[in-house]
Amino acid sequence: MIERGYITSVWKNIGNIESKQYDVIVVGAGVAGMTTALSLESKLKVVLVSKEAFTESSTYKAQGGIAVAVGPDDSIAEHITDTLNVGQGICREEAVSVLTGEGPKALEFLQALGADFCHNQTELDLTREAAHSRNRVVHYYDYTGKYIAEILACEVNRRHNIERLNASFLVDIATEDNGCCGCLIEQGGELVYLRASTVVVATGGYSGLFNRSTNEVSASGDGIAAAYRAGAVLADMEFVQFHPTAFTTLSGKVFLLTEALRGEGAVLRNYKRERFMFDYHPGGELAPRDEVSRAILQETARQGGKMIYLDARHLGKEHLSERFKQVYAELAKSNYFMEKDLIPIAPAAHYTIGGIKSDLWGRTNVPCLYTCGEAAATGVHGANRLASNSLLEGLVFGRRVALHINGVFCAKKEPSMLSAGVTEATGGYTDLEALRTKLDSVAGVVRCGKDLKAMLKWISDGAKSHRDGLAEDNHGYHVQNAYQLARLLVEASLLRTESRGTHYRSDFPKKNDEGFKKHILQQWEKKVVMQ
Ligand SMILES: Cc1cc2nc3c(=O)[nH]c(=O)nc-3n(C[C@H](O)[C@H](O)[C@H](O)COP(=O)(O)OP(=O)(O)OC[C@H]3O[C@@H](n4cnc5c(N)ncnc54)[C@H](O)[C@@H]3O)c2cc1C
Numbered sequence: 001m002i003e004r005g006y007i008t009s010v011w012k013n014i015g016n017i018e019s020k021q022y023d024v025i026v027v028g029a030g031v032a033g034m035t036t037a038l039s040l041e042s043k044l045k046v047v048l049v050s051k052e053a054f055t056e057s058s059t060y061k062a063q064g065g066i067a068v069a070v071g072p073d074d075s076i077a078e079h080i081t082d083t084l085n086v087g088q089g090i091c092r093e094e095a096v097s098v099l100t101g102e103g104p105k106a107l108e109f110l111q112a113l114g115a116d117f118c119h120n121q122t123e124l125d126l127t128r129e130a131a132h133s134r135n136r137v138v139h140y141y142d143y144t145g146k147y148i149a150e151i152l153a154c155e156v157n158r159r160h161n162i163e164r165l166n167a168s169f170l171v172d173i174a175t176e177d178n179g180c181c182g183c184l185i186e187q188g189g190e191l192v193y194l195r196a197s198t199v200v201v202a203t204g205g206y207s208g209l210f211n212r213s214t215n216e217v218s219a220s221g222d223g224i225a226a227a228y229r230a231g232a233v234l235a236d237m238e239f240v241q242f243h244p245t246a247f248t249t250l251s252g253k254v255f256l257l258t259e260a261l262r263g264e265g266a267v268l269r270n271y272k273r274e275r276f277m278f279d280y281h282p283g284g285e286l287a288p289r290d291e292v293s294r295a296i297l298q299e300t301a302r303q304g305g306k307m308i309y310l311d312a313r314h315l316g317k318e319h320l321s322e323r324f325k326q327v328y329a330e331l332a333k334s335n336y337f338m339e340k341d342l343i344p345i346a347p348a349a350h351y352t353i354g355g356i357k358s359d360l361w362g363r364t365n366v367p368c369l370y371t372c373g374e375a376a377a378t379g380v381h382g383a384n385r386l387a388s389n390s391l392l393e394g395l396v397f398g399r400r401v402a403l404h405i406n407g408v409f410c411a412k413k414e415p416s417m418l419s420a421g422v423t424e425a426t427g428g429y430t431d432l433e434a435l436r437t438k439l440d441s442v443a444g445v446v447r448c449g450k451d452l453k454a455m456l457k458w459i460s461d462g463a464k465s466h467r468d469g470l471a472e473d474n475h476g477y478h479v480q481n482a483y484q485l486a487r488l489l490v491e492a493s494l495l496r497t498e499s500r501g502t503h504y505r506s507d508f509p510k511k512n513d514e515g516f517k518k519h520i521l522q523q524w525e526k527k528v529v530m531q
Contacts, residue, residue, distance in 0.1 A: 006172045006229060007171060007172055007225075007226075007229065007477055007480055007481070008171055008172065008184065008191070008472050008477070009472070010184065010191050010472070011172075011174075011184075014193060017184075017191050017192065017193045018190070018192050018193065019182075019192070019193040019194070019195055020047075020192065020193075020194055020195065021045075021195045021196070022045050022046065022047045022163075022194060022195070022196040023044040023045045023046065023196060023197065023198065024040055024044055024045075024046045024047075024196055024198045024199075024200065024405060025046075025047050025049060025182065025183055025194050025196045025198070025199045025200065026040075026046060026047070026048050026049065026200045026202060027049045027050070027170045027183065027199070027200065027201050027202060027203055027223055028049070028050060028057075028200075028201065028202030028203040028204060028223065028373065028375065029048055029049075029050035029054040029057060029153070029156075029164075029166075030054070030057035030058060030059035030060075030149070030202065030204055030373055030374075030394065031057075031059040031145075031148060031149065031152065031373065031391055031394035031395060031398065032059075032202035032204075032372040032373025032374070032375070032376075032393075032394035032395075032397065032398040033048060033050070033200070033202035033203075033372075033373065033398070034048070034054070034149075034152035034153065034155075034156055034398075035109070035152065035372075035394060035395050035398030035399055035402075036200050036202060036370075036372060036398040036399070036401050036402045037156055037159075037162050037402075038152065038155055038156060038159065038162075038402075039398065039399045039401075039402030039403065039406075040161075040402045040405060040406060041406045042159065042160075042161045043161070044161060044405075044406075045161060045163075046161055046162045046163070047162075047163045047164075047165055047194060047196075048156060048162055048163070048164050048165070049165045049168045049170060049183075049185060049194070050164075050165070050166055050168065051167065051168060051169045051170070051218065051222070051474070052166070052167070052218055053166055054149055054152075054153045055146075055149070056216060056218060057149065057204065058145075058204050058205070058207075058215055058216075058219055058374065059145050059148070059149045059391070059394065060145050060146050060149045061145055061146075061214070061215075061216075061256070062144055062145025062146075062390075062391055063142045063143060063144065063145065063256060063258035063260070063326060063327070064127070064129055064137055064139060064142070064144065064258045064259055064260045064387060064388050065117075065127065065129075065137040065138050065139030065140070065144040065260070065388050065391070066103075066106075066107065066137065066138045066139070066144065066148075066388055066391045066392050066395070067079065067103070067129075067132065067136050067137050067138075067386065067387070067388035067389050067392055068103035068104060068106070068107050068136065068138050068392065069100060069103060069104070069134075069136055070103075070104055070107065070124065070126070070136075070138070071124075071126045071134055071135055071136055072123075073134060074126075074134045074135075074136055076097075076100050076101050076103075078133055078134060079100040079103070079134075079136065080093075080096050080097060080100050081133070082131060082132055082133050082134075082386055083096050083099070083100060083380065083381075083386045083389060084096060084382070085131065086131045086288050086381075086382070086384045086385070086386040086501075087380075087381055087382020087383055087384055087385075087386075087501065088382055088383040088384055088500050088501040088511070089382065089383070089500070089511075089513060089517050090379075090382040090383050090500070090501075090517055090518070090519065091379060091380060091381065091382035092378065092379025092380065092382075094360060095360060095378045095379045095380045096379075096380050098360055098396065098397075098400070099378075099380045099389065099392060099393060099396050099397075102396045102399075102400075103392055103396065105396075105399075106392060106395035106396050106399070107138060109395065109399065110148055110151065110395070113151050113152070113155050114151055115140075115147065115148060115151050117138045117139060117140050117144075118139055118140055118141060124138055125139070126138060127139055127260045127263055127264065128260075128263035128264070128286070129259045129260060129262075129263045129286075129387035129388055130259050130262065130263070130283070130285075130286045130287065130288055130289055130292065130387050131283070131286065131287070131288045131289075131386055131387065132263075132386065132387065132388075136388075137260065137263075137387070137388045139260065141322075141323065141324070141325050141326070142258050142260065142323065142324045142325060142326045142327050143325065143326045144391070145391065148391070165185070165187070167187065167188065168185045168186070168187045168192075169185060169186040169187075169222070169474040169477065169478075170183055170184075170185055170201075170203065170222055170223055170226055171183070171184045171185060171186050171191065171226070171474075171477055172184045172226050172229060172230070173199060173201070173226045173227060173229070173230040173366075173369065174193075174195075174230075175230050175231060175366060175369075178367055178368070179366055179367025179368040179369060180198070180199045180230065180366050180367065180368040180369035181195065181196070181197065181368070182194050182195040182196050182199065183199055183226070186473065186474050186477070189473065197368055198368050198370065198405055199368065199369050199370070200362070200370040200371065200372065200401055200405075201223040201224075201226070201227050201356060201369070201370070201371045201375050201376075202223070202371065202372050202373045202375055202394075202398065203221070203222055203223025203224070203375045204219050204221075204223075204373060204374045204375055205219055205221060205224075205351060205352035205355065205374035205375065206219065206220060206221030206224060206352045206354075206485050206489070207219055207240065207349040207350055207351060207352050208220045208221075209221065209349075209435070209436060209439055209482055209485060209486060209489075210240075210348070210349035210436060210439050210440050210443075210444070211433075211436040211437050211439070211440045212246070212254055212346075212347075212348045212349065212440050213254060213348050213349040213350070214243055214246050214254055214255070214256040214348050214349070214350045215349070215350070220478055220481060220482055220485075221352070221355075221375070221481060221482075221485045222477070222478065222481045223356075223371075223375045224354075224355050224356055224375055224485060225480075225481035225484045225485050226481075227356045227364065227366070227369065227371065227375075228356075228484070228488070228522070228523075228524055229484075229524060230366055230369065230524075231365070231366050231523065231524050232356050232357070232364045232365060232366050232369060232371075232523075233356075233357040233364070233365050233521050233522070233523045234354065234355065234356060234357060234377065234488060234521065234522045234523070235354060235355070235356075235357040235377035235379075235519045235520065235521050235522075236353050236354040236355070236377050236379075236383075236492075236519055236520065237352075237354035237355075237485075237488045237489045237491075237492040237520065237522060238354065238489060238492035238493040238495075238496050238503050238520060239352070239353035239354055239381070239383055239384070239501060239502045239503055240349055240351075240352050240353070240354075240443070240489070240502055240503075241289055241290070241349075241350050241351040241352070241353065241384065241385050241502045242289065242290070242293040242347040242348060242349055242350060242444065242445045242502065243256055243259075243289060243293070243347060243348055243349075243350035243351075244268075244289055244292035244293045244295075244296055244345070244347050245257040245259070245261070245262070245268075245292075245310050245345040245347075246345060246346060246347065246348035246350075247330075247331065247334075247336075247343055247344065247345055248344075248346075249330065249333065249334050250333070250334045250335075254348045255327075255330050256348075256350070257310055257327055257343065257345060258324070258327060259289075259387050260324075261310065261312055261324060261327070262285040262286060262310075263286065264315065264323070265312070265314065265315055266285070266310055266311060266312035266315065267284075267285050267310075267311050268285055268292075268296070268308060268309070268310060268311070268345075269308070269309045269310075269311050269342060270299050270303050270306070270308060270309075271303055271306035271307060271308075271309075272303070273309075273342075276295070276299050277292065277295055279295075280294075280295035280298065280299075281295065288384055288501075289350075289384070289385075289387070289502075290384055290445075290501055290502045290504065293347040293445045294445055294446065294504060296308050296345070296346065296347055297347065297445055297446065300346075307344045307346075308344070308345060308346065309342035309343060309344055309345065310342070310343045310345045311342050311343075312338045312339075312343070313338065313339055313340060313341075313342075315338070315339075316339060317337075317338075317339035320338045320339055321339075324338070331343065347444075347445055349439075349440075349444075351374065351385055351390060352374060353377065353381045353382075353383070353384070353385060353502065354377055354489070354492070355371070355374065355375045355376050355377040356371040356375055356376055356377060357376075357377050357519075357521065358370070358371050358372070358376045358377065358378055358397075359378075360378070360400065361400050361401065361403070361404035362376060362378075362397050362400055362401035362404065363404065365523075370401045370404070370405065371401075372393075372394065372397040372398045372400075372401045373390075373393065373394040373397070373398065374390060374393075374394070376393075376397065377519075378393065378397060379519070380393055382501060383500040383501025383502060383503060384501035384502050385502075431462070432478075432479050432482060435459075435482060435483060435486055436482075438455055438458070439486060439489075442454075442455045442490070443455070443486075443489055443490055443493055445504065446504050446506050447493050447503070447504060447505050447506070448505060448506045448507045449494060449497070449505065449507045449508075450507070452490050452493050452494040453494060455490050456487065456490050456491060456494060459483060459486060459487045459490065460487075462483070488522050491522070491528065492520045492522065492528075493505075495520055495528060495530070496516060496520060497512070497515075497516075498510065498511055498512035498515065498516045499511060500516060516530075518530045518531055519531060
């Protein structure tokens with residue numbers, strides 16, 4: 001087993017390490033972390049930690065927009081219904097009510113910071129995405145994430161109580177008897193101990209563990225792994241959403257073609273140029289993402305492995321190049337022009353539903369450890385995420401975390417865990433590429449028990465044979481986190497012997513409400529629980 005407590009042995013000598021004191025540590029500078037930091041009271045001394053510049057987050061890459069029920073024909077109730085339908089019976093309904101009900105307030109928060117989303121004359125230009133029954137997605141052309149990330153980062157920089165620590169890698173979270181008391185970060189090869197009575201993990205998801213992913217490799221779930229080692233319960237790790245329409249650029253990078261393209265009329269075609277989605281689902285191209293992803297793989301197999309295409313030609317150059325500026329420009333670099341070319345696409349890992357289990361205020365089971373954004377498992381997405389609900393989740397729950405901290409904030413004593421017996425360094429693995437490739441084939445859109453079991457064994461065998469260890473640097477930590485999370489993901493996928501939402505088992509293709517209208521919960525050194 002790879003996980004045996006802290007990832008580094010440095011805890012034995014913590015007294016020799018430089019330390020800094022804050023009131024609140026927020027790890028992650030995406031939409032969730034920045035919203036939290038900005039919503040904390042200005043009298044609190046806050047540090048906002050991120051391993052890369054804010055431009056490297058999933059938030060910065062988001063294209064489509066933010067789902068909010070503000071259209072004249074829309075209502076919170078309808079947003080709730082759509083979210084629950086897509087979540088396939090295991091959404092946490094109170095969390096969905098909070099998410100959708102506080103959506104308009106989240107939008108106002110951004111507008112108050114200066115966000116001016118695309119308008120249609122005087123009204124917001126709301127677009128449609130898969131499985132939404134209304135046009136409800138507020139956007140800024142097709143680079144909504146970049147737009148809001150820049151606005152939030154600009155405001156963070158103006159706040160005197162928020163210190164920014166870029167290029168700082170969260171290594172481990174410190175706990176004492178009363179809960180969380182700080183964290184260890186690596187900065188330019190040096191370890192620094194940040195002390196605080198409250199820590200917020202907003203480090204995003206783990207889709208970057210897959211080889212074919214719309215996320216950066218750095219979306220590797222480090223914060224989830226660190227929270228797990230600190231005793232936090234993880235939930236729903238098996239649910240990974242694959243985006244159906246990802247394009248591979250000339251340089252081999254995977255680039256997302258936003259769902260808003262299909263929302264505005266683009267269709268899928270097989271190699272004979274025939275539309276096929278209605279053969280698989282009555283929602284056609286706007287069926288939920290898991291259905292579209294599986295249909296693409298089935299159609300690819302049916303036609304002997306030939307390519308599937310996205311066809312937006314009928315939308316015309318003027319509309320495509322103006323409305324989808326980013327996608328248009330990126331495709332043009334690879335010599336594809338949407339007004340005249342069919343665009344080859346395939347599914348890619350996109351969004352991870354699983355993460356650190358939290359309540360409606362972002363609290364975890366570890367006292368004083370909070371979480372929000374993609375790192376959290378609030379239960380809002382159930383077994384599948386409704387498109388554009390995740391930027392919203394970061395905004396709504398980021399703010400709620402801050403409100404809770406503002407309300408209960410109190411100073412804590414110095415950590416006492418430093419001599420505790422869980423200070424071993426974990427062993428290392430070196431073959432990260434092999435792990436990523438295996439995840440694609442074994443834990444991808446279609447999974448099967450035999451392969452999952454073999455992969456679990458492969459991970460455990462690797463743990464034994466590679467114990468000689470990696471360097472204690474951020475690459476080493478990254479690799480160890482990756483193996484730890486892959487094990488958790490594969491284990492949860494193996495235990496869910498049914499198909500639901502994003503989790504599809506070829507050996508259990510049906511939904512089993514009797515046995516599995518539940519969540520799989522994993523906790524350090526505890527038996528896996530289903531509840
Ligand atoms: C291509 C793409 C398009 C998308 N489009 C949409 C969309 O249109 N609408 C929508 O709602 N959602 C969309 N999503 C999903 C959405 O962008 C993410 O779910 C959301 O932005 C996650 O925000 P976050 O703040 O939780 O995490 P992120 O934005 O991923 O930020 C994570 C932060 O944590 C930091 N971090 C990670 N590990 C460490 C560590 N070890 N130490 C220190 N810091 C660390 C990172 O540096 C980063 O600052 C899209 C995602 C992608 C990839």
